[in-house]
Amino acid sequence: MLNNFFLFLLTLFSFAAFAQNPNLRKAILKSDFIFASDEYQYKTIKKNDYTTEKYISITKIDTILKNRLSKIPDKLIVRNYTDGEDFYSFLLTNDGGCVRNTLVSDDRITYYNLFFVCKVGKEYQTLVFFNGIEYTTYKNILRQIQTIKNIEQIKELKARFDKSLDWFIDNGQMPDLDFIEYYKEKELTTDTIHYSEKQYQKALVQFEKGEEELLPIVKDKFKENVKNYFVKKLETILEKDKLDYTDYYEFYESVDHATNNFGENGYDSANYLLNNNLTSDKFDEYDKKKIMYHLLQVVKDWE
Incomplete structure (x- = not known):
């Protein structure tokens, strides 16, 4: 096989x-x-x-x-x-x-x-x-x-593990399951990887350049930076004269990331429903723009 x-x-x-x-x-x-x-x-x-x-x-x-x-x-x-x-x-x-x-x-x-x-x-x-x-x-x-x-070619396992983490961060990727499982067996990590301070800082730099897949690494340690990043991204989308499906989807996804899906029990919130309907035909362009400005304020106020 x-x-x-x-x-x-x-x-x-x-x-x-x-x-x-x-x-x-x-x-x-x-x-x-x-x-x-x-x-x-x-x-x-x-x-x-x-x-x-x-x-x-x-x-x-x-x-x-x-x-x-x-x-x-x-x-x-x-x-x-x-x-x-x-x-x-x-x-x-x-x-x-x-x-x-x-x-x-x-x-x-x-x-x-x-x-x-x-x-x-x-x-x-x-x-x-x-x-x-x-x-x-x-x-x-x-x-x-x-x-x-x-x-x-690095022989020492801990050094290879650390250098591999650097590679993932440099390339805007989270370590994959195979990688994590292997190093768990070697007792060098758990399900939650503990990065060095230098790796955290590097991940933040990469994230602020647009490598959003690194969000799980930076979201708890750099909350204000993450919020500011998404606020700026949402404002940039709203500055456009004409929005298409890609803009609506990107806005929806950014709000979702910035609020962690509107927190615990977020699925039941009105904001969650409004955000999820940005890519649907339930609202016209005018109403969608109003909803987007409202959601932008929600993200700004999010703690």
Whole structure:
């Protein structure tokens, strides 16, 4: 079974979202071999009337970014798993690639291809394949690979744990369940992670830059900063002449975060109902604007 391995379906988004995806960290850590190549071919083998196996034959490796293999095969053929082949998929945005012998489009933009590969028995399997991505993105992925490789090589477990927490904060992410469970077993943390003062301060800086996923770290320690952040965000939305669904949803979500869902028994409050109906058709634009100004004041007064 392949349930321990990832094939990440690729789609084009910004690198900011991509770099913050915790699956990138897992993909780098799980990979035995990460390399760039512009010379490869797809191969398909029909095993029978219900099974098709897909492979990628690598003609030339341009750049090696990570290598845990004892020997790189002279003729590297990588199993390319696709949907429906006993794996679970995660969306990763498409950023990163190779260095040399790259494709150049008509508008002279250079593109790169990047392979994340793990070895299972005698078979080499794709975890991630980034196909046709730009140089700026490649540099960002390269930085991530190098950073995570350095953390992975730390022998002392507590030091690796602390450096990993730094990585999560730097990338606007909360530690995932696998990470927490592993270090709980090692008795280095509990369900509630205790960050250093330096990490708290770094998390606040990142949060105030817009990394809102770090809210659980900062919301109790920096209550006034968190409130001011959301007040400013709500005021910015209200300054717009014309609001669309995205604005209403962002406003609703920000109010929800700023008030922690309106506190205990908040689901029964009138403000909760008003906030949740901002994205519905129950109110017209004029009434929604009035509700939003009211909710802004609620957030300002929230303790």
